[in-house]
Amino acid sequence: MIYYITGGERSGKSSYAQNLALSHSNTPKYIATSRVWDADHRKRIDRHIADRDDRWTSVEEEKNIVSVIETNDVVVIDCVTLWLTNFYVDTKNNVNKSLELAKIEFNKLLNLEATIIIISNEIGMGVHAQTEIGRKFTELQGWMNQHIAKHADKATMMVSGIPLTLK
């Protein structure tokens, strides 16, 4: 079962995802996809981990998400944007290659016996990014969002903390 949750910044995606996970399990897993860029970033991540109560197991995985999910797990993946950023950086901002690699990793989730709640972001409803790298990333994000939402069993957009059912 795959749940796709998207929305703008601070729209309540993470709270909604965590509550959804806790409604399925008392021992959910939190998969953070952020690469650790520096010591400050490391501290911020550790603070996020400490914020979640001890029902949660926290895992960090930059790309190969399937490797940290076991049968019958209930997991929150946070988030597609940071995960895609890792592919984008490592391919030197190659959109096609990043999209291909990310789809390969995502598709491995489709055969799992697990409850997967995947958080993404809407970043394409404002004016164009100032930089070419930013504009191309916006396209990458949009295409990957379409791919994930298409394969998800349920899709939700958060607006001001309220869930809007997409499917």
Place this chain on the structure above:
Amino acid sequence: MIYYITGGERSGKSSYAQNLALSHSNTPKYIATSRVWDADHRKRIDRHIADRDDRWTSVEEEKNIVSVIETNDVVVIDCVTLWLTNFYVDTKNNVNKSLELAKIEFNKLLNLEATIIIISNEIGMGVHAQTEIGRKFTELQGWMNQHIAKHADKATMMVSGIPLTLK
């Protein structure tokens, strides 16, 4: 009764809010939250006031909204973004302090016998702001939107002039 209306720029929020107010009262009140920055801005605000017909009473209040609402009033508050900006500027861009102060003011509205229509903005569905101050304000806006929407009786997102019911 609190109505929360959000949406993008020029998505028809204000027209929708005004029509909603007029469906409740022939003598609604318009509360503009914008700080007056200079003479040009003053002129623009006066033009907006002149644009509304004489059924409307126009009031300006930068922060303490409850002070200009009386029992049984039907009011449009325009808007959360400008109102939050005043807290943000006065706290020297302190997100936590601004959020705390804004929540205190907003919560005073919850006990009123009045029809309150509060307009906000979706600003977090594009790429990140260029500046740290802008990025932090986007977070402040998102958190306050969640707080208001949670306490509103009805919530609506405007898209291209069409109301989409959130709750």
Place this chain on the structure above:
Amino acid sequence: MIYYITGGERSGKSSYAQNLALSHSNTPKYIATSRVWDADHRKRIDRHIADRDDRWTSVEEEKNIVSVIETNDVVVIDCVTLWLTNFYVDTKNNVNKSLELAKIEFNKLLNLEATIIIISNEIGMGVHAQTEIGRKFTELQGWMNQHIAKHADKATMMVSGIPLTLK
């Protein structure tokens, strides 16, 4: 019959519009509104034309859309943003004049016996544009979107490839 389709970048608007057109006709028409800015742009447009299969007739028209639509045509107009840009550039960034001219052209579509699928963009849900020209264009886009959506028989917002019915 007018269908209005809006959404963010890479949200699946174009695919959805094309599938909708093909559900109405085996010989739909594609109206590209982009001005050709240079040789690179010309190549990109030609690639888009080649991407569509031979059921499609491709037409380019910068402003006067009605001139390329015939009775009983099934057309996709792609897109309002690029079309508005042409008015905006030619009026030296005059929002009011652009809006007036664009409405005159759009209103000519209202009396046609044709199936018109018109694609636009949501660009006002992020932070403000960096430039005055960009901010004014965002307003122009918002106002025109409202006008088109109001006159459309059906309106849809695409989110992550999933259609959300506006009306």
